Amino acid sequence: MQVYLVGGAVRDHLLGYPYHEKDYVVVGATPDQLLALGYQPVGKDFPVFLHPESKDEYALARTERKSGQGYHGFEFHTDPNVTLEEDLIRRDLTINAIAMDHNGNIYDPYSGQQDLKNKVLRHVSNAFIEDPLRVLRIARFAARYKAIGFTVAPETLILMQQLTESGELNALTPERVWKETSRALMEKHADEYFEVLRTCGALKVLFPEIDALYGIPQRPEYHPEIDCGIHTMMSVQQACAANYSLEVRFAVLLHDLGKALTPKSELPRHIMHEERGIQLVINVCDRLKVPTNTKQLALSVCKEHLKCHQALQLKPGTLWRLLQRLDVLRRPERVEAFIQACECDARGRLGLENRDYPQAKFMLDAMKIVRQIKAQDLPIEIRGPEIGELLIKKRIDALTQFKKQTEIEPNCSNS
Structure with missing residues (x-):
């Protein structure tokens, strides 16, 4: 032995x-x-x-x-x-x-x-083509070792394309696709995973919602990189560079899916893309059986990321309702993750990778302020529904005062 x-x-x-x-x-x-x-x-x-x-x-x-x-x-x-x-x-x-x-x-x-x-990722034998999971594994290895210069051998890419065209990828279980994808997202260059999948055609099969973003233009004054697919990968790379959680990285990956549904007559503007993206995010999460918390953050970022970019201009009541929708009182960690994802979106733009994002501190400070106001601090004679109403009023009043003390000019687009 x-x-x-x-x-x-x-x-x-x-x-x-x-x-x-x-x-x-x-x-x-x-x-x-x-x-x-x-x-x-x-x-x-x-x-x-x-x-x-x-x-x-x-x-x-x-x-x-x-x-x-x-x-x-x-x-x-x-x-x-x-x-x-x-x-x-x-x-x-x-x-x-x-x-x-x-x-x-x-x-x-x-x-x-x-x-x-x-520094070459090369298949051992032609038996490689018998296992569709290997397409995802090679893409994941490409993400892991991109930093030290590894690339996929051209002949291996050809076999990956053949595997994709054979329809074998459809036999992969959602659990396996999610396992490989979640592991790839935690690599330092997770964007390479999706780029390799796109090169061999697998992105269109496994993640058609992401593949559809490529070739969709955006307004160059806000997005110098122009292409929605490129912007998405640049944003994912921002999340990797900051070593954010899997939940944040996945939310960043899906935040702009709605832009693929913008009518051609409206391009390069993307009005209402947040609303258009909601069902697409649900589709991806349900198809891959994504964990509930991960799905919930992805939906919040898709729905609300423009509100975060506009945080400095929001009225106190609107700001409170945004924080409330993010479950600020019970889930402050979700608010923090939401802010991180929005910051990656703001910085995932050509030439703007190191821009300031004052909205992050503003939102975190606002979160702390509303969380400090609690029911036990109200006058003892307040009872019943009046407690909730007064708490909301006090929180909005506190945000009003906070905004008066905050004099920061915004620097992020609304796109």
């Missing part, structure tokens, strides 16, 4: 890139042998075991054969006679088909180290 560290841990070890998970492949063993050593079985499709102490995953060396459609359409064969080379050839990329034994010896039958050196 021989044990090898494989996959991402070896790849990132050789790159000097941080990693946390370790996966192992076991050659020359049977399930009974691992069970006798105390390993715990967890695999459903093929034998995978957890180490009795470290809980790392150990999979028996295996081969696979395409037997159906989609990610699960495979038959797996494990046997003590399956070699390390046979196991590694079924993997997606050459840089993921490298193994290392316990002495640190490297086994690289498919030139993965050369592709690491050349």
